[in-house]
Amino acid sequence: MIKVVFFAALREQLDCSELSLSSEGIATIADLKAQLANKNEQWQQVFANGALLSAVNHDMVTSEQPIKSGDEVAFFPPVTGG
């Protein structure tokens, strides 16, 4: 299983802060994104945003990043703290 978490505007748009899904057929962040976008039109729209950032196990990564069962993957908008 892969744990997926969402933050800030993204969490509100999806009305979802966390979900788990099977790692079957998911080799990279790009695969995971494609599968999530497939859920419905709303999710498709949200994941079409090229500015979204992703992290695996608390490290910022690119779409090519390999992922595996047990990983915690996060999607969120560009950060605005400080």
Add this chain to the structure above:
Amino acid sequence: MIKVVFFAALREQLDCSELSLSSEGIATIADLKAQLANKNEQWQQVFANGALLSAVNHDMVTSEQPIKSGDEVAFFPPVTGG
């Protein structure tokens, strides 16, 4: 009259913190320096130091700076505060 003040190492080397002298024959800082250096060998040596800084009426100036009666002239080593 011109008021002349000395600070820090310079004041200690000259063993003098303040003196007044006539502005006669003194048109610039360079003139004043030459006259002070003329006092004795000790003063000559001290004023031979090219790193000395000068100020007229609390503004840093160069040797060419004109001075006149009533001015307060200061000589001191490079500053080391902060």
Add this chain to the structure above:
Amino acid sequence: MMTENTYPEISIQTADFSLADEVALLEQDNAIDGAVVTFTGRVRNKNEGKDVTSLTLEHYPGMTEKSLAKIICQAKERWRLGRVKVIHRVGELFIGDQIVFVGVTSKHRQDAFAANEFIMDYLKVQAPFWKKENTNQGEHWLDAKSSDEHKAAKW
């Protein structure tokens, strides 16, 4: 296991902090560092022409600490630093409230200035915090500024 002391240089908290106490800790038993630079970020009453009433700060627990620890490490690699402390508040904050503190000591001022600004510039683009602005015209998530990307890129 993560304990409270995993990242002693980093604190993510809802509570306010005391600048004086933080600087006292940076200076305590520290007679070798002559320079102390602090940055404090506060909630402003205006942003892009709108009247702000409060900010709500969200973050990604775990990743926040890890990303800040990485930024502090990079700063220590680049400059001769003594002590470092980074505090970031989360939750709802009001006008004039302190949001973030970065404190750095060093033997020399140039290192302290550079490292402090570096940490802030990277915090702004890499640490997972998000601000929702509450204004008299409603609430909205702030957009990231491209100027912040440029500041971080210049180091």
Add this chain to the structure above:
Amino acid sequence: MMTENTYPEISIQTADFSLADEVALLEQDNAIDGAVVTFTGRVRNKNEGKDVTSLTLEHYPGMTEKSLAKIICQAKERWRLGRVKVIHRVGELFIGDQIVFVGVTSKHRQDAFAANEFIMDYLKVQAPFWKKENTNQGEHWLDAKSSDEHKAAKW
């Protein structure tokens, strides 16, 4: 006539100062500035390999205030600043004692960082202060550092 308030942004004093109080004054009734940067310079226990016991700070009253006021003016011309405060102590100071404080507020952090470092860099080469170092090997006046000239020249 010079009154105590001729230079409200500048204080030359033998007494110690409180970082917290100074920052509170910079922030008081100031909801437009989101960034506060402070620099504090302290007496170090070592300098160029010698064990320092204390420093004696001399200055040129009148010129000190005038030169600092000029530096602050230049900073305000160059960056969008809110409030500025510069404090410099004189007399005998011991290990760990605060020597100098520069506090700056601004709407934006970049201006606050740059202006604070600019003020310190210029104070170091233009404000008439001199340090006599008292060490276990006797006392001596400190020499100016050419690196300080270079720092000021780079602005």
